[in-house]
Each structure stands twice: as C-alpha cells, then as structure tokens.
Amino acid sequence: MRKRAPVIGITTYGPEGDPPAYLLPIAYVDAVARAGGTAILLPPWRESADRVLGIVDGLILAGGGDIHPAVYGGAEHPTVYNVSRERDAFELELTRRAIAQPDLPVLAICRGMQVLNVALGGDLEVHLPDVHGETVVHRLPPREPTFHPVRVEAGGVLEYIYGRAEFPVCSWHHQGVRRLGSDLRPIAHSADGVIEALVSDGHSFVLGVQWHPELQVADDPLQRRLFEALVERARSAACD
Numbered sequence: 001m002r003k004r005a006p007v008i009g010i011t012t013y014g015p016e017g018d019p020p021a022y023l024l025p026i027a028y029v030d031a032v033a034r035a036g037g038t039a040i041l042l043p044p045w046r047e048s049a050d051r052v053l054g055i056v057d058g059l060i061l062a063g064g065g066d067i068h069p070a071v072y073g074g075a076e077h078p079t080v081y082n083v084s085r086e087r088d089a090f091e092l093e094l095t096r097r098a099i100a101q102p103d104l105p106v107l108a109i110c111r112g113m114q115v116l117n118v119a120l121g122g123d124l125e126v127h128l129p130d131v132h133g134e135t136v137v138h139r140l141p142p143r144e145p146t147f148h149p150v151r152v153e154a155g156g157v158l159e160y161i162y163g164r165a166e167f168p169v170c171s172w173h174h175q176g177v178r179r180l181g182s183d184l185r186p187i188a189h190s191a192d193g194v195i196e197a198l199v200s201d202g203h204s205f206v207l208g209v210q211w212h213p214e215l216q217v218a219d220d221p222l223q224r225r226l227f228e229a230l231v232e233r234a235r236s237a238a239c240d
Contacts, residue, residue, distance in 0.1 A: 004038070005037055005038045006036070006038070006057040006058060006231050006235045007037070007038050007040060007058070008037040008038065008039050008056065008231065009040050009055070009056035009059050010028050010039055010041055010042060010060040011042050011059075011087075011094070012024045012043045012062065013062070013064040013065070014044075015043075015084065015086065016082070022043035022044075027214040027215055027217065027218075028060065028062055028109075031217040031224070031227045032060070032227060034217060034224060035224065035227035035228045036228070036231050036235075037057075037227075037230075040055070042056075044086050044089070045090075049096075049098075050097055052094065053101065057104075057234035057237060058104065058106070058107070058230055058234030059094075059098050059104060059105070059107070060106075060109060060112065060230070061094075061095060061109065061112025061113075062111070063109050063110035063112060063173075064087070064110075065084060065087075066082065066083055067083075067088050067111070067115065067175075068083045068085055068088055069124075069126055072118045072122070072123040072124055073123060074124060075126055079126075079127050080126065081143070091112075091119075095108075095120075096120075099200065099206060102203060102204055103204060103237040105230055105234050106205065107207055107230045108198075108206075108209070109211075109213065110210060112208065113177070113209060114175060114176070116181070116184070116208045117180065117184060120181025120184055120200075121182050122178070122181030122184065123179045124175050124176065124178055125176050127175065128173075128174055128175060129174070132193065133192065136148050136190045136192040136194065138174065138176075138190070139171065139172055139174050145172040147171065148168065148169065149167065149168050149169070150166065150168075150188045150197070150211065151166045151188065151189060151190075152188040152197065153187040156187045157199055158187055158197055161226060161229050162225060162226075163222075167222055169196070169212075169213070169216070170213070171210070171212070172211075172212050172215075173210060176194050176195060177195040177198065183200050184199070184200055184208075185201055187199050188209070194210070196209065196210045196211065197210065204233070205230070205233045207226075213227070
C-alpha cells in the first residue's frame with residue numbers, strides 16, 4: 001500500500017480585496033510539491049489552532065504584510081503595510097500551539113520568522129534602514145525583492161541542509177528580529193548584522209528564515225533542500 005505524502009499546512013495572506021479573499025502565492029505550494037509533500041492552505045478563519053494542527057504533519061508560516069506594531073510593543077511607522085489583526089491573532093496562537101508539539105516541524109518564512117519570534121516573547125525592528133542603514137539592501141523600493149548573501153552558523157542545521165556556509169538569498173522585507181523570543185537562537189546573518197535565520201533549541205525542527213526560499217526553488221536546487229528537509233521531517237514524524 002502506498003503511503004500518503006506528508007501534509008504541510010501553509011498560512012495565508014489576507015483577508016484582503018473586495019470581495020475579501022485569502023491568498024497565497026503559488027510558489028509556496030509548488031515548493032512543497034517539489035519536495036514530495038501535499039500542501040493545504042490555512043486561512044485565519046474560525047477553526048481553532050488545535051483543530052488545524054490535528055490535520056497536518058508540518059507547518060509553514062508564510063510571508064506577507066507586517067505584524068501590527070502594537071502586538072509586540074513597537075511604534076507606529078509610515079512603512080508598515082498590509083496589517084491584518086485577524087491574521088496576527090490566528091498565526092500567533094497557531095505558532096504557540098505548534099511549538100508545544102515537539103514532533104511537529106515548523107518552517108517560518110520572512111513574516112513567518114517574525115511571527116515565530118513575537119509568539120515566543122520577542123520583538124521586531126519596525127524599519128531596518130532606520131537601525132542598520134542601507135549597506136545591505138533588504139528590499140528594493142517601493143516593495144520589491146532583491147538578492148544578497150547570508151552567512152550561516154558553522155556546523156549548524158542550515159550548513160547541514162545547504163552544504164555551505166554562505167549563499168545568496170531572495171530578500172523581501174523591511175522589518176527584522178530585535179529582541180529574541182524564548183529558546184530561539186540566531187544561526188545566520190547578513191553583512192550588516194541583521195538576523196537572517198533562527199532555530200529553537202527546545203524543539204526537534206523549528207526553523208525560521210528571513211528570506212524567501214520559495215521564490216528561488218524553481219531555479220536554485222540549493223533552496224529546494226530547505227523544503228525537502230521540512231517534508232522529510234514531517235514524513236518521519238507522521239510515521240513515529
């Protein structure tokens with residue numbers, strides 16, 4: 001009998017538009033499919049976090065608009081955009097519940113890494129150029145992606161997954177981690193000191209990356225390894 005593919009839940013953007021819709025770029029679904037998983041979308045609807053987590057083998061916290069600064073005690077800033085208090089509340093609760101399941105693998109991407117940090121008691125830099133300047137450009141104006149290298153921790157999980165200590169990433173953010181959340185540790189940085197990846201030492205697979213690997217998967221075999229690692233861990237957890 002053929003075993004089913006691991007089910008990977010992915011959080012969505014929104015609600016936005018008229019009529020309102022929950023949205024997700026196809027690249028996330030494609031990245032999971034290429035890695036051998038089955039993607040399902042998790043909009044911030046009325047289902048409880050526990051019920052949602054009961055049907056998935058792994059979780060991706062996706063990118064998107066900013067977390068409302070009030071959630072982590074940050075100041076208002078004119079660059080803050082696409083805020084959804086409904087999405088914030090759902091994803092923060094979903095993340096806390098997911099972390100409480102030691103065998104559920106979690107991959108947090110861009111906004112998702114920020115959600116992970118805030119959910120565990122950390123906070124954010126509201127606008128990186130105000131703090132780090134622009135020696136490294138993390139987003140092109142007005143809000144477009146760009147590329148820059150990151151360097152990962154020697155001997156750490158990302159060096160194991162990627163097989164190298166430095167590589168180019170697709171960057172598309174203007175906020176970043178400031179004070180670290182509980183049990184989180186930085187494992188990658190850009191040249192300006194911005195934290196580019198986090199890991200939870202208290203969990204078997206909780207990994208946050210500030211870049212957008214899903215946008216590189218089609219052309220960069222290196223970035224596929226991150227999703228392959230997630231799906232493989234989800235497969236192992238589902239079989240335990």
